[in-house]
Amino acid sequence: MDENNTVVITGMGAVSPYGQGVNALWNGLLNNDNCMHTVEELQALEMVNTKVAATVEQADYSFIPRKHRRTMSRMGLYAYCAAVEALKQAGYENAPANLGFFMGSTLNSISVWLQLCGYSQGAHLELIKTSDFLQIMNHSPLAAVCQALKINGISVGSSEACATGLMNMGLAYLSIKSGLITQALCGGTEEYHPMFSACFDIMQATSKNSNENPSAACRPFDESRTGLVVSEGCGLLFMESKKSAVARGAEILAEVAGFYSNTETESMAYPSADTLKQCMQGALFCAGLKPEDIDLLNAHATGTVAGDIAETQAAQAVFNAELKINSLKGHIGHSMGASGSLESIACVNMLKENTVVPTKNLNRKDGRCGNLNYIKQKENIPLNIIMKNSFAIGGNNCSLILRRSL
Amino acid sequence: MITRDEIIKRTNETLKKEFEFTDEQLVPSASLKDDLCLDSLDAVDMVVVLEQQFGVTLRQGYNLSTMVTLNDLYDFIENLARTHQK
Missing domain, CATH: 3.40.47.10 (Thiolase/Chalcone synthase)
Structure with missing residues (x-):
């Protein structure tokens, strides 16, 4: 049941x-x-x-x-x-x-x-x-x-x-x-x-x-x-x-453990770290998880100066410096309306393969970005839970949590 | 004045390009609806491309319900061409 x-x-x-x-x-x-x-x-x-x-x-x-x-x-x-x-x-x-x-x-x-x-x-x-x-x-x-x-x-x-x-x-x-x-x-x-x-x-x-x-x-x-x-x-x-x-005996690829969304009201184009933090915390609450349960944050991180700083500062406020974080935009760019689901598909495969895809083109981390564990090389590690972020111009923020199905 | 053969040739070429028909499908007796499976949306688009092809306005006198076969369409265009000629 x-x-x-x-x-x-x-x-x-x-x-x-x-x-x-x-x-x-x-x-x-x-x-x-x-x-x-x-x-x-x-x-x-x-x-x-x-x-x-x-x-x-x-x-x-x-x-x-x-x-x-x-x-x-x-x-x-x-x-x-x-x-x-x-x-x-x-x-x-x-x-x-x-x-x-x-x-x-x-x-x-x-x-x-x-x-x-x-x-x-x-x-x-x-x-x-x-x-x-x-x-x-x-x-x-x-x-x-x-x-x-x-x-x-x-x-x-x-x-x-x-x-x-x-x-x-x-x-x-x-x-x-x-x-x-x-x-x-x-x-x-x-x-x-x-x-x-x-x-x-x-x-x-x-x-x-x-x-x-x-x-x-x-x-x-x-x-x-x-x-x-x-x-x-x-x-x-x-x-x-x-x-x-x-x-029906279908193969389960992953479980969707939680979801949250909120809206930035201070700016159409510049998300505040505080609103993003609340979005990620909302998803954790929805899933009944603690910050330390998250193995990887697959960030929205499009490569803009302000957006990457706000998201990583928010993540630092929610998680600790051990949190592994990556972005796939260095590989496939920003497919806008498709990005959240395309990257979620990659996250499901990361869970299945216990593989973290590194952030392409990340050589020296911007000192203004949050203190987190930025993945620069492919890692094969046990992965059970991934949080996926997507943030929109217009202020719509989403965080969704994917979990290896038990 | 444009000949009927020329009307048939240009109509068929236009329909092939727009609706991806083969030559074999475009026989005069082919029913626009049942054989060629053109629906009401296609009928509108067919008028648009045929107007461009022949440089005339078809949409006023055009009535799909009275146009059953491809031959009816050829007749319609031929009559219109004659009217223009006068």
Whole structure:
């Protein structure tokens, strides 16, 4: 009898700058591969300082039936592939009845929006197709994947910028925990457009001193870091009650032990260490855990000067200096709405493999960052519990705790 | 004036590109709805791409319910071309 209605993960699917599939993501991280490159459009924009991004190599998606593909922008295509992979690992060729689906993005497809704006500004409204509009609704990827895979339970397209992926995981967790639903797909998806880099550049949040060496462009916690590198992809996880997983004999990959979210009200762009501290403490309380129970903090740490300092100072206030901490943004950049769930997938594999992926490009820790155990080399150590953070511009903070399933 | 053969050729090329049909599917007797599986959303998009192809406005006189087969579509465009010619 599972009185606590324990929530577990039984499937994962990913599309990342390392390629299609969870294995591509995991192998890229383990091998410290480079997936960052200069972007032609950014090189043409003189006033934009950053020239680097991490994008998904475009594949042939014609295997997705046209009827469904017509309503999918790139982020919808990524979501379809991730959803199919997650379902398959969970043991399903087709979506089970009443499956919930929680997935959002920061913005919708900028390229399709710009195409529509072009029609409008040129007054060529007769060129607008139904499929254009169906690709740029806020919940278009969610709706398109539901149609394509016949996902007929509750579907929610929650959007909180860079916290979107983890927020949707949290909402799925709470919905299963409460008994509202038994199973759900959850996470975030995002597609790159140079305007993302340009907007973050204007906010002085992008990496700008490594344009000639893209591999080193994003350096979380490092004293020489200058900002984030925008990327894209989709990460989806199949969550369900442990009772459901056990009953159908599904392999349990990890348990979701707790979740918390709060909101920064002092600034849209600069999180305070105090609010972040309360977020992490909330997740510990939700999970019934003590700070010393956490083996690893997989930080949001995008490589911005202010964000990395605030997060690590907050972590120092919650944990002690022994806490192991890493960030995956040095490898795969900041996939924004997808980052929380893509990185959670990596965390599940870290638990499974008892392996801590080091922070890429971290050489000398910034003295202003909190006093913690920063992982610079791959470590094979017993891992039981990982906390994952995601913090959004706009002030939405999320912390989620993953545990090796007992 | 544009010939019927030219209308058929350009219509088919447009539909192949937009809806990923094969040549074998595009026979005159093919039902737009049942054989080619075009739904109401496709019907709107079909008008958009055919208008671009032929440089005429189709949407006013266009009625999917009276247009059953691909041949009906060719007829419609041919009639429109004749009207324009006058």
